[in-house]
Amino acid sequence: MEPEFKPFRETYKIITFNMIVGMLYPTPETDRRRAIGIGVAMASVVPITALATLDMWHSWQRKDIVNITRHCTVIGPLFGVLFKMVLFFINRADVYRIIKSIDADHARYNTLPEPYKAIARNCLSDSMYYSEYLWAWIVGVCVLTFPCSAAGLNVYNCLFKAEPTLYLVHDVENPFAESEDRFDSPFFEIMFVYMTCMAVLYILNFTGFDAFFGLTINHVCMKIELLCMGLDDAMLEIDSNVKFEKMVEVIKEHNNVFKMVDLLQETFNIWLGIILIATMAQICNCMYQVLEGYGIDPRYLVFIWGTVVHIYMPCRYAAKLQAAAADIATRAHCSGWERSGDLRTRRMVVFVMARAQVPVNITAFNIINFDMELFVSVSIL
Structure with missing residues (x-):
């Protein structure tokens, strides 16, 4: 029979596609092609970067701050796209280990009893909905607002x-x-198609990279939920040897959770710091556009909303992981260890509780904790 829990590439098809096309998916045999692809992507953004930089310089000379912030609103995330490509290429070994760990866990879940499968099934369903489908829609709406609105206005004006x-x-x-000559052929048509291609690059990168962070956090939370269930089942065993063996598996899985968290921290540490700074700058730019520039422009309102969601998602995921890891101590204490007469088992439960009381935090630049308090602070600012 076909296994219920499939590898990463078959489970998260949308994210995998975006990661592959966006030069993010780490496989050792494609390193050279990815390096070439990243170089091509860097070369492709040179025209818009040069034009925007030149326009900003002229705007600075005539004190047009509105036009400068308008260019920064678009060019800033474009550099973020390139940064994430380079970051994943540098950390490709760690990213590949995360994916292989997910593949191994999914293969193991096919051999678990049905209650464990039900938990894994629900967690994967939530992860696919929020990290894959919903996030893809959010990114698509925010980015495509610009080309779609421009195309719609052009069609309407030409017809009526x-x-x-x-x-x-x-x-x-x-x-x-x-x-005014920028609206003449062929400059207008070339720039319109070129900018639309840049918008597609935005979607591929932001959908693949940011969604990968979310689903990995959800996977770690699923591992925590399953190890807690394994701890409860171990306490129900009468045979002390069987109970000991199950507790050994629980502790091994607990250690695997911490190893995966370390991989996450190593991979996304710098990126989290960059998006924290970039998000605050982006919100300020968009608000300035709305208040001082073009009035209530729906494009920038949508962009503000997308930027807020962009910082909310990692804060929410990090807070979820922090709460799940801290809950292990409570679950271990309530597992019924006091009914066990096996001294080895009691000592192991105490070890699990002590280790679980060490906070698990996802940090930016190894300094700033990502959690909902950080999101509230950014929102207030």
Whole structure:
């Protein structure tokens, strides 16, 4: 029979596709091709970066701060896309270990009793819904607002206006012509298609990278829930040797949880710090656009909403992991260890409780704890 719990690539197909196309998926045999792909991606952003930088320089000379913040709102996340590609390539060994660990766990879950499978099934369902489908929709709506609104306005103006006003996905000046000449062919068509391709790059990267963080956190929480259930089952055993063997497995799984958390911390540590700084800057830029620039622009309102969700998701996942890890001590204490006459088992339960009381935190730059308190602080600011 076909196994119920499949490897990472078959379980999270949307995320895997976005990671592969976005040069994020780590397989040793594709390192060279990924390095070339990242180089091509860096080269592809040079035109928009050069045009935006030149326009910002001219805006600075004429004291046009609104135009500078408008360019920063789009160019900033674009550099974030490249940074995440490079980060995953540098940490490709750790990322590959995380994926192989998930594959091994899924294979093991196929051999577990039905109550364990039910827990794994529910956790995977939640992870796929929130980290894969819902996050993909959020990213798609936020990014596609710009090209879709520009395309819709262009079509409407061309059909119903005698002298239609054209719109670019992201308005930039043509450095080799007058200001209004940027709407002439072929510059307008080339820039529109080019900006749309950059929007697709946004979606691929943000859907693959950020969703991978969320589903990995959910996987660790699932491992915690299963080891707690294994601890409860161990306490129900009458045979002291069987009970001891099950407790050994619980402790091994507990150690595996901490190892995976260390991998997560090592992989996403710098990225979490960068998005914390970038999120605050992005919210300020978008708010400035709304208040001082173009009024109530729906595009920037959607972008503000997406930026808030972008910082909320890692804070929520990190807080979930912190609470799940701390709950192990309570679950161990309530597992019925006092009814066991086996001294070895009692000592092992005490060891589990003591180890679980050490806080498990996901930090940015190894300094700032990511949790809901951080999200509230950012929201207030």
